Amino acid sequence: MIRILFLVIFIYSFLISKELKEVSLQLPWKYQFQFAGYILAKEKGFYQDINLDVKLKQWDENVDVIDSLTNNKIEYAVLRPTSMIDISKGKELVYLATIFQSSPLVLVTDRSSGISSLSDLKNKRIMTSGDLGSDVSLLSMIFSHGIKLEDLLIQTPSFNTQDLLDKKTDLIASYISNEPFTLKELGGNPIVFNPKDYGFDFYSDILTTSKKYLHNEENEVRKFREASLKGWEYAFSNINESVEIIYNKYNPQKKSKEALIYEANELKKLAYHNTNELGKMEAEKLEKIYNIYKLLGLAKNNITFNNLIFENLTTASSLNSEEKSYIEKKQPLKMCINSNWLPFEKMENDNKYKGMAADYYAILEKNLSTKFELIKTTSQNEVLDFIKNDKCDFQSLTINTHNIEDGLKLTSTIFKVPLVVATRLDVPFINKLEDLKNQKIAIAKNYVNIEYFRNKYPSLNIVEVENTQEGLKQLKAGKVYGYIGTLYSVSYKIQTEYFNDLKIAGKTNDELEFTIGVKDNNEILFNILQKVVNNITPLEKKELTDKWASTIYEKGVDYTLLWQIITPFILIFLFGVFFYTKLKLLNSRLSDQKKFINTILDIQPNMIFIVNDKEPVFANRFFLDFFDCKNLKEFQKKHSCLAQTFIEEELYFHLGKIVDNNSWIENILRLKSEKRIVSILHPNTSITKVFNVSIVELEDEQYLISLTDISDTILKQIQLENKSTHDKLTGAYNREYFETHYKLIINEYIKEDNLVFLSILDIDFFKKVNDTYGHDVGDKVLKQFVNVIQKSSRKDDLLIRWGGEEFLLLTKVKSIDNAKKVLENIKNAISEASFEGVKHITCSIGSTNYNENEKIEESFKRADDALYEAKNNGRNQVQIK
Known part of the structure; x- marks a missing residue:
């Protein structure tokens, strides 16, 4: 009987083994921890789980790996990025994942x-x-x-x-x-x-297959990639166990355990270098690497880099028949959302979905031609319970903490949000977290990987809180020194609730990665969502995050922060200047180096432009991409001069501010460095960007110009200035603003022979409104009053709240009759409007024209006299004096 049982087990095992498909993975060297992920995927049965028997092949100098891949002698291989040179020569390969973000x-x-x-x-x-x-x-x-x-x-x-x-x-x-x-x-x-x-940061150890094999075996390739990455995750999470297996079974070089552990820890750093996503590949980085090969003369032809990456290729195709059928049968897809998590997402009382996620899923709905049914939740535990019990199909925003609870499978990143440090107003700018030794720092436990922060910043005294609201509440009360949270959620809370108490005092080098969480056994829906996620273009993602990128760093104009942001780019800029100057000194002997200097300048994250006294001679890739030009000649056809792209705004430098016959460069150099700021309209997004301009004079009357994007910083400054120049209740300009700026405003208005009219608007019997209905209703009337005026006045008219129910209006017109019409229109709009709580109100208007060179007090006195006449004559009328 026992013999029969053994025979049955043997036959069954034999039959199972026969079902496994044999494929080969060619390695670029002998066994060591460098290939631990594949070894562990094999040893732990991850490959067997997808019905594959993977044969690992060590390096063999007689094997042409790329030829073997393209001729189907092997199915998979681990290659270096230099394989792009072969791709440029016609070899059809596909990159599945890069194991090391930076080359060892x-x-x-x-x-x-x-x-x-x-x-x-x-x-x-x-x-x-x-x-x-x-x-x-x-x-x-x-x-x-x-x-x-x-x-x-x-x-x-x-x-x-x-x-x-x-x-x-x-x-x-x-x-x-x-x-x-x-x-x-x-x-x-x-x-x-x-x-x-x-500056030469290359990918390494790229898992690759051929396009032909992918076309025939797409489902297998996807599963092989997932199983391999699962093996790598296991290897890095269980280093001692992995080393033990390699030491005993895969150790032809006779490495010691200590050497293998050292190798494991070093390679783990490279695998997660500047990312939390194992295997991540970006077309932009591949292009930068390939450009270096071209400069060295190793490659000539152009490559479509998006077509090299597996995820891009598979997502570019339409849904297959099974996926289309799923979408049709499942409509609408049920999506769990957080009902109160602005600015990320919120369900309003009128069931309107708003926030970053709402904008994102509007695109996904359009791309999928489907609708999402929104299921409100209040916690991550409730989300998991809903998904487990099929009340939801997926979660809209799942933070990838790399220790996410069982039950969810995460798509690739949909967007990233930087983490910042919030403090009370009296705390100085925080340069780095390591400076906060032993200080109590609150972190929301449900949104950030607490253990990650404890390991990375052991000197911090981390206090766990439930969410941003609790963290900022404890911060305001002085129970903690700081709170670490996302830029958008923290800035939103500060602007809406804590503007007079808290600020953002610094940023970390960390980010939160938002993904979509799908029920782990719903493979079809996961593949559908993964495809549409990868079809969202980088520009669409940037526009989504830029829309919500408004934040506050310091009260008042904080040039310290500005320089904190600019300084790293200036250092890079000076680094480029050094090499460019060196190039000029070495002349023809270093012609090859010139290519490298251009490469260094090309990879800088700011726009670099070199001009002589006649024409531009160099523009880096960042510059050309911004202006949507293939080369410098194309830019010259569109713009004869860089300064022509500067928008004429009073706050910034532009051609209209040149006061002599000298060049714009000479004029801007006369300004203090912090005043060398220009604004340029992005040709594709139509978004106005603001740049700090740095200029260094080179030899032969050449200038190297660097433009560093400081749009976010300027936006913060404008927001802060807006707080100080506008009335908090109504949003109109405040009296202090008028008293400090009226000369500039009037000088601007009287250009082109305009008449300037100064009008005082006073709500009739407003005290009765407050006495009868209360100050809350009175405040609503004031806000609606301003809203009506702004809608019925013109673009250039300036409204100032002078005090209480009295407002000042500055208008520029061509004649007195024109002024009368504008003011009558405003008076009628107010009398016809329905005001909440009081139904109808009226206002009296007294107006006068400003006489050039007279004191503003004289104009104001005439307008006040005219207002007095309007009231004495029965109110609800316009008097011009």
Whole structure:
């Protein structure tokens, strides 16, 4: 009987194993932790769960990996980004995920070599393949510092770190996760030169398949990608267990456990470098890397970078028949929302959905041609319960804390929100969180990964609170020193509830990632939502977040904050100036370096423009992208001069402010640095952007101009000025504003031979309104009164609340008759309007024209006399004196 049982088990196991499809994954080196994710996916059965028997293949110098992929000899491979060179030559490959956001490839030397900087590398021996196709990030870094290939003594690699100590070489090309540790074990003192520290931040270890295989096996490729990333998540979350498996079963290099643990921790940093999303790939970064290959002459043809990435390819296609059928049968899709979470989302009393999520899902509804039924919830636990019991199909906004509760499967990020620090008004600007040692900092436990913050900032005394409201309430009461929350939710609360008590005093380097949470076993809906999420363009995402990006950093004009924002870009700018100046000094000897200098300038996050006394000679990629131009010539066809793009606004510099025959550059240089501000209309979004202008004079009468986007900072400043210049109740300008600005206003109004009329408007019998109906109703009447005037007056008319129920109106007209018509129209609009609580009110208006060069008090006296006449003659009328 036992024999029969064993036989049945054997046959069953054999049949199960036969069902698994065998596929190959080619690795670029021998087994080590560098491939732990794939090893763990195999060992833990993640591949078997999707009916795949994955054969891991170690590096073999005789195998042409890309040829094997495109000819179906292997199904999957781990490649470097230099495979884009092959793609540019016609190889049809698809990138599934990049495991390392930053390349582990570095140069290592020992301190005893005397090499302390890249400038010391001339005539030094380097053990590297010497193949630009494999070590291009290293050579880019070296080349950017004036060292050419002919300045180096390239040696065939021995893969023996001891050679550094035995003085057989000066430097070796290696992985940051391997050789530095080995050198320390040998008694050395490693110095590491990392390309990412010099602006050459490359992807590495890209999981790849061929387009042909993807076309035939899309479902398998998707599952293989997911299983592989699941293996990587497991490996990084269980390093000791993973090391034990690799040490015992996958260790041809005989690495010690200590070396494998060191490798694991270093690679984990690279996998999550500047992101919380494992495997993330961006077309923009691929393009920047590829541009360096082109500058080196390794590639010539253009590539459509969006078509390289698996998620972009699969989402660009329409829904398949199964997904379309699901949408048709499930209409409407039930979406759990947070009923009170502005500015992210809220359900108003009239069942109107508003907030960032509302704008986002309006696009998704349009793209899916469907409707979402909104299900109100008040907590994450309630969301999970609703989804579990099929009251909801998915959650609108799920924060990816990387320890999300069971039951949800998360899409890729729909938008990110930076985290900021709120404090009381008397706290100075916070430069970095590490400065807040032992201070009590509140964090909302349901929205932020508390353990992440505790590990990253061990010096903080973190206090857990339920939400932003509780955190800010404790902050106002002085129970905590600060509150860490999202930029938008914190700024919204401060503007609506805590404007006179709290402020945003600094920002962190962290962000919250918002995703869509789908019931974990609803694979079809997850795929549908993933597709539409990936179809939202970067521009659409930016417009959505920009719309809600209004915030307050400091009360008053805070140039400290402005410089905090500008300084990093100025440093980058000066860095570019240094290389450009060096280029001019070296002349023709460094013609190759000029390409690299342009590359450095191209990757800067601000607009850089170089002009001589006749024409522009250089514009970086950021500049050309902003103006939607392919090259400098196209920009010159649209604009003969950069300054022509500056909008004529009083607050900023523009061509109308040039006071002599000198150039705009010479004129703007006369201003203080904080006043060198211009505004430009973005040609695609029609959004006005504000820039700080930095200018450095180069040789040969050339200028390097850098424009740093400070739109958000200026917006905050304008909001603050708005608070100080407008009446809090009605929104009209206040008396203080008029008294300090009337000369500028009148001078502007009298241009083009206009007449300026100053009118006083007084609500008739307003005291009776307050006495009869109460001050609450009186306040509503004042607000509606202003609203009626603004709707019935003209764009250039200026309304000021003078005091109580008395208002001042400045108008510019061509004649007295014209002024009479404007004021009569306003008087009639008020008498015809229905006011909440009191039905109808009237107003009396006294007006006069301003005589040039007279004192404003004289004009005001005549208007007041005219108002007195209007009241004596029965009220509800216009008198002009």
